[in-house]
Every structure is written in C-alpha cells, then in structure tokens.
Amino acid sequence: MRSIKHLIGKLLWLGVLFLHCHNPAKAQSCSSNDSLRTCNLGDTHTLNYQSNSQEVPFTLRSRSAFSGRALAYYTELTPLSGSTYSLTADNGDTLDISFTLNPSNSDAQLLTLNNLAGPFNGSSNDVNASLTLNIDDTKTPSSNRYNGSFQITLEQYFLIFLVDSETVEFDIVLQVEPRIAIRNLGDINLSNSGISFGQAIEGQEDFCIGGIGFDRYTVNLSSSNGSTGGTGIQPFSLKGVNENITYSVGFSNTLNSNTFNSPNSQGDIAGSFSRQSDEACTIDNARVYISVAPSDWEQAGEPVYTDVLTITVSSQ
Numbered sequence: 001m002r003s004i005k006h007l008i009g010k011l012l013w014l015g016v017l018f019l020h021c022h023n024p025a026k027a028q029s030c031s032s033n034d035s036l037r038t039c040n041l042g043d044t045h046t047l048n049y050q051s052n053s054q055e056v057p058f059t060l061r062s063r064s065a066f067s068g069r070a071l072a073y074y075t076e077l078t079p080l081s082g083s084t085y086s087l088t089a090d091n092g093d094t095l096d097i098s099f100t101l102n103p104s105n106s107d108a109q110l111l112t113l114n115n116l117a118g119p120f121n122g123s124s125n126d127v128n129a130s131l132t133l134n135i136d137d138t139k140t141p142s143s144n145r146y147n148g149s150f151q152i153t154l155e156q157y158f159l160i161f162l163v164d165s166e167t168v169e170f171d172i173v174l175q176v177e178p179r180i181a182i183r184n185l186g187d188i189n190l191s192n193s194g195i196s197f198g199q200a201i202e203g204q205e206d207f208c209i210g211g212i213g214f215d216r217y218t219v220n221l222s223s224s225n226g227s228t229g230g231t232g233i234q235p236f237s238l239k240g241v242n243e244n245i246t247y248s249v250g251f252s253n254t255l256n257s258n259t260f261n262s263p264n265s266q267g268d269i270a271g272s273f274s275r276q277s278d279e280a281c282t283i284d285n286a287r288v289y290i291s292v293a294p295s296d297w298e299q300a301g302e303p304v305y306t307d308v309l310t311i312t313v314s315s316q
Contacts, residue, residue, distance in 0.1 A: 028059070033166040035065040036073065036154050039126060042168045047133065049141060049176040049213075054133040056172070060103060062122035062156060065164060073156050074118030075101060077111045080149040080169065085113065087174050089143030091215055095174070096136040097148075103129040116155070133172070140278040142215040146174040178213035178315045183281040185311065188290055192297060201292040206255060206284040210277030214315035219251050219261075219269040221288070224308040228267035235265050238292070238305035245296050245305050250289040260289045272316050 030039040041058035048054075062073040077099055079085060086094045102108040106121040131152075149171050156164040185207040192201055209217065222229030225244060226237040234246040250260025253273040261269045276285045288311065 031166055031168050033164070035068075035071075036062050036156055036164050036166045038129075038152075038154070038166075038168050041131075041152070042170050044171040044173060046173045046175060049135070049174055054135065054174070055102075056131040056133070056170070058129055058131075059126040060129040060154075061124070061126045062120070062154065063124045064156075068124055070122035070124050071156050072119040072122050073154050074116040075111070075120065075152060075154050076114075076116050077101075077150055077152045078113075080151060083113075085148075085150075087146035087148040087172060089141075089146045091143050093142045093146075093215070095139060095141060095146055098134045100132040100134065101129065102132055103127060108132075122156075133174075135174075140212055141176045142213075142275065144176045144178050144213045146176070148172050176213035178211065179279060180211040180214075180217070180313050180315055181208070181277075181279045181281045182311065182313060183208045183210070184284055185288075188288075188309075190290065190292060197298055198294050200294055201297050203290045204287055206287050208277055208281035208284050209253070209273075209275070209286045209313055210279055210281035211275060211315065212279055214275060216272040216274055216316040218272050218314045218316060220267045220312040220314070221249050221251065221263050221269065222267045222310045222312070223249075224310070226307070227265070228263070229308075229310060235263070235267065236307070236309070238307045240300075240302035240305045243301060245292060245300055247290055247292045247296070247307075249291075249309065251311075252287045252289070253285065255284060255287055260287075 028039040029043060031037045031042060039059045045056045062071050063069060064071045085097050085099060087097060088094050099111045100108050101111055101117060103120050105123055105127045109117045111117050151167055151169045153165060153167045155162055186205060188203040188205050190201050190203045195201055223236040224230045225239040226232040226235050228235045232244060236247050236249050238245040238247055250262050251269050252260050263269050
C-alpha cells in the first residue's frame with residue numbers, strides 16, 4: 001500500500017506570477033508512403049480484456065501516387081511470430097484472437113491468415129479506421145498480461161498488377177485485471193451429538209475458488225476470536241460467553257483427498273495452488289476442515305461457542 005505523508009511548511013508570499021502554457025497537438029506517427037499509408041498504427045497498443053470492446057484506432061488513406069485520386073486497396077495481416085493470430089503471456093498461456101478491419105469509408109471485413117482482404121474503398125485524404133480484436137471467450141486467461149506482434153500490408157493493384165504497397169508493424173498488449181471468486185461457502189455447524197468422549201468434533205465445508213487473470217493462488221485462514229484475526233491467545237478459537245475453545249483448521253484444493261494443509265501461526269497455508277475454475281465457479285473445488293480436540297470440548301462449560309473464520313485468497 002502506498003502511504004501519503006502530509007508535509008506542513010510555512011509559505012512566504014513574494015508575489016503572484018501568471019503563466020500561460022500552450023499544449024501543442026500530439027503529432028501523428030505515419031508510415032513513410034505518402035500515397036498509401038496509416039497513421040498511429042505502427043506502435044504498441046494496450047487494450048483491456050474486461051472492456052466492452054478492444055479496438056485499435058488509426059487513420060488510413062489510399063490514393064494514386066500519380067493523380068492523387070482515391071484508389072482501392074487490399075490488405076493482409078500477418079503475425080511476426082508463430083502461425084496463428086494469438087497473444088502469449090509470460091507463463092506460456094495463449095489466447096486466440098481474430099481481427100476485423102473497419103475503415104469508415106468502406107465495409108468492415110474479417111482478416112484471415114494468408115489471405116488478402118478487400119477491396120476497400122480508397123481515399124485521397126486520411127480517413128478514420130480501426131482494427132477490432134475478437135478474443136476467444138471459451139478460454140479463461142491465466143495471466144494478467146498478453147502480447148503479440150503483427151504486421152499489416154496494404155496493396156494497390158491496376159488490373160492484376162501490383163502498383164504500390166506499404167507494410168506497418170505494430171504490437172498488441174492485452175491487460176487482464178485479476179479477479180478472484182469465492183462461492184458456495186456456508187456456515188459450519190459443530191456438535192458433540194453422537195460423539196463419544198475421546199473423539200474429536202469435526203466439520204467441513206466444500207466451496208469454489210475461481211477467477212480470471214491469474215494461474216495460481218495462496219490461502220490465508222484467520223479467526224476473529226483467535227490470534228490470527230483477533231486478540232485471542234491461540235491462532236483459532238471459538239468464543240463462548242466467559243471462555244474460549246481452541247480448534248484446528250485445514251485447507252485442501254481438491255475434494256478427492258482427506259489430506260489437509262494446516263496453516264502456520266499467522267494463518268498462512270504453505271505453498272500455492274492451481275486455479276481450477278473461472279469466475280462462474282459452478283462446481284466446488286476446495287474444502288475447509290475444522291476439528292475440536294476432545295481435550296478441548298470435553299472441558300466446555302457453556303452450550304454455545306462461535307467464531308468467524310475468514311478465508312483470504314490472493315492471486316499469484
């Protein structure tokens with residue numbers, strides 16, 4: 001967390017100075033071909049995965065180098081690495097994407113690998129255009145950042161003869177805001193009904209951990225009446241009116257095992273766990289386990305003890 005220090009000092013007024021600053025308009029970055037060019041495309045474009053649309057805006061013009069009249073053009077988009085339209089994360093995960101070219105003076109067309117798209121209407125002056133990214137939504141991103149490098153080639157033809165071309169390289173950076181979902185976590189009711197002396201009172205709760213923008217997560221467990229989350233003496237404690245009962249807790253990232261990971265005295269579970277679900281979290285995939293030792297509950301002098309156990313999941 002960032003801390004803000006408030007600095008208090010004495011101010012000495014010597015006079016008032018009025019300044020006027022003029023901010024010049026940002027210069028366009030255009031490709032070198034004056035007749036067949038794009039502006040503000042040959043750069044790195046950062047997009048947000050969670051936004052309603054992923055578009056790269058730029059301007060484009062296609063005119064005859066001799067007469068200056070508008071001349072139709074074709075285009076082809078190629079990845080600079082690999083053989084598919086995709087973005088890659090540092091952890092090696094990939095997201096498949098597709099591109100649609102949207103010139104303001106012509107119909108939009110889907111760009112396909114190793115194929116010329118067009119013809120698109122030319123223009124003697126720069127016209128607005130955009131590349132729209134369509135991201136495969138059947139896969140959940142496991143990283144918070146993906147990138148890819150591409151080149152787009154514009155070509156003009158007279159009949160079947162190529163008369164002019166221009167190639168522009170650009171990078172796409174896709175940022176994914178990590179989001180964590182914990183669902184289906186309910187209360188755990190513990191009772192000594194049917195429990196013999198010498199036996200522990202046990203309970204468990206299945207729930208789901210999911211999310212987007214991360215691959216692994218860590219877990220912390222804290223007790224509102226224990227030292228992990230409150231002022232208690234023991235890390236985890238059930239509170240009555242006048243006395244407390246100590247309990248132990250464990251965590252598992254699978255429902256197929258009775259082996260649980262115990263927290264340390266601060267409530268941290270050692271290691272990290274693989275995310276198994278997206279944000280929908282429709283199927284339980286984790287379990288928390290509670291146990292009260294017989295030496296603790298057999299000495300209880302009150303009928304009801306409660307605690308609030310907080311499960312904190314942090315993305316990695």
